Amino acid sequence: xxxxxxxxxxxxxxxxxxxxxxxxxxxxxxxxxxxxxxxxxxxxxxxxxxxxxxxxxxxxxxxxxxxxxxxxxxxxxxxxxxxxxxxxxxxxxxxxxxxxxxxxxxxxxxxxxxxxxxxxxxxxxxxxxxxxxxxxxxxxxxxxxxxxxxxxxxxxxxxxxxxxxxxxxxxxxxxxxxxxxxxxxxxxxxxxxxxxxxxxxxxxxxxxxxxxxxxxxxxxxxxxxxxxxxxxxxxxxxxxxxxxxxxxxxxxxxxxxxxxxxxxxxxxxxxxxxxxxxxxxxxxxxxxxxxxxxxxxxxxxxxxxxxxxxxx
Numbered sequence: 001x002x003x004x005x006x007x008x009x010x011x012x013x014x015x016x017x018x019x020x021x022x023x024x025x026x027x028x029x030x031x032x033x034x035x036x037x038x039x040x041x042x043x044x045x046x047x048x049x050x051x052x053x054x055x056x057x058x059x060x061x062x063x064x065x066x067x068x069x070x071x072x073x074x075x076x077x078x079x080x081x082x083x084x085x086x087x088x089x090x091x092x093x094x095x096x097x098x099x100x101x102x103x104x105x106x107x108x109x110x111x112x113x114x115x116x117x118x119x120x121x122x123x124x125x126x127x128x129x130x131x132x133x134x135x136x137x138x139x140x141x142x143x144x145x146x147x148x149x150x151x152x153x154x155x156x157x158x159x160x161x162x163x164x165x166x167x168x169x170x171x172x173x174x175x176x177x178x179x180x181x182x183x184x185x186x187x188x189x190x191x192x193x194x195x196x197x198x199x200x201x202x203x204x205x206x207x208x209x210x211x212x213x214x215x216x217x218x219x220x221x222x223x224x225x226x227x228x229x230x231x232x233x234x235x236x237x238x239x240x241x242x243x244x245x246x247x248x249x250x251x252x253x254x255x256x257x258x259x260x261x262x263x264x265x266x267x268x269x270x271x272x273x274x275x276x277x278x279x280x281x282x283x284x285x286x287x288x289x290x291x292x293x294x295x296x297x298x299x300x301x302x303x304x305x306x307x308x309x310x311x312x
Contacts, residue, residue, distance in 0.1 A: 041086055
């Protein structure tokens with residue numbers, strides 16, 4: 001590791017061809033005010049545009065910039081992991097490439113870390129996103145907080161500063177599916193939050209579709225919480241209790257001779273209901289088994305196709 005590198009800036013890039021130039025120039029301008037010893041690592045997550053070509057152009061212009069192109073689209077969290085694994089700085093800052101979390105705010109995270117904190121998260125006080133995106137974020141974090149029995153903050157995302165010691169601890173966690181806001185809580189360390197200004201996106205809409213957000217939400221819940229399994233057990237016990245009560249009531253009615261002609265409607269409804277319950281519980285168990293199968297294969301979480309400005 002090159003001990004002279006003080007700060008590493010890591011940003012996953014996807015469908016951001018029009019933003020790469022401004023992203024690199026602004027990071028260099030702002031971080032140069034803090035230290036001359038820094039590097040920028042952009043990880044291109046195999047998007048459909050020419051983001052990688054723009055990264056290579058900037059790598060030729062700026063020696064401090066390093067580029068990584070993944071072999072396919074592995075997702076934002078894994079692309080971020082690739083950049084963090086390649087970083088060499090004592091302080092590592094992760095941020096999105098859309099410039100909504102602006103590089104001018106890096107100094108706030110850095111100054112807070114100098115107070116002795118190992119992890120500093122940026123809190124967006126006035127989030128500049130559409131209503132649906134903000135509401136989905138709030139709902140996801142509330143659901144995740146409930147199921148994981150932790151406290152999730154919808155104002156924080158990927159704009160985070162890590163000391164090397166905290167990042168190395170996170171790297172030791174071998175979860176195949178990674179969600180850094182949860183990993184930050186799990187590893188502990190001394191944490192702080194600083195308020196930043198969240199800006200509007202300059203070019204286009206978010207590349208993170210609602211389908212991807214739903215998949216990420218399901219993966220995160222299954223990775224970090226077994227509460228759905230416990231809820232399935234409780235639901236099974238509850239429905240069993242209801243079935244026992246219903247059986248006693250039906251037997252009492254039958255013994256009194258109040259049922260003249262036995263019908264099949266109630267039987268059909270009960271069979272349908274309990275079949276649905278069984279399938280639901282088996283589905284929850286099946287998802288956990290699937291995630292376990294995915295983890296035990298121990299496949300790499302990302303594969304690098306090409307690198308620029310790396311000495312090795």
